[in-house]
Amino acid sequence: MNRETYALVKDNKAEIALPAGVTVQVKVKTNSKAMQKVTLKDNHDRVDLEFAGTGEKNTIGDKTITPVDKSLFTAVFEYAGDDGVFKPSKLNSGGPYDIGNYHLMVVVAENGDDSDYNDTVLEFSWHTK
Template identity: 80%
Template sequence: MNDKAYMTVTDNKAEIHLPAGVTVKVKVKTNSQLTQKMTLKDNIGRVDLEFTGTGEQNTIGDKTITPVPGSLFTAVFEYTGPDGVFKPSKLNSGGPYDIGSYHMMVIVAENGDDTDYNDTILELSWYAK
């Protein structure tokens, strides 16, 4: 079994594999006047998180999860337009970054009002066993 962290990004969805048994900090921030939404679920029904909010440098989510063997996570990023309907964001990603025993992955979303890719930011971080 591969217990290395990795992710793939397609459209407004990211598939994320995290090492089993570590405590992962999930932090979600916004930098937009438009309402941002990020949902994080796993394939086995243990994790079902949704964070929604607006504002500059605003933390809208701060939780911890502990992946189990075989779990795969899906993060979906959306924003509301002037009509109030949620639309898919565009994504970019980085990591995992390994600094000693500290590890981090980042996914950033853009809603199209500029090109700074910071409208929603998902940070996943953990320490190795």
């Protein structure tokens, strides 16, 4: 396992390092009535994904990526207020959690209507040999 795998959050942005050469499942879920948006880009412009949606327990994104080298990713989290204007979310992160050869890392967002940090959930998971 590459110990340089991490997620660092600051304001509404997360810097994410994923293992190279491994297929990574990227899932985005919402748990909010407010429109949620996550934009994920790598530092080589090879990955450029945007996910948006609303609802409780709603999967709004499910993609696979394979980082080629030491790509750093940036995820930007926003939500639309009642006025329809996107505003920055507050973030928290966890992981990577290693369960045998399964690995999981999450970044979660809160839009301020409560404090449960599940309005948007960005999940990265992968297997190693």
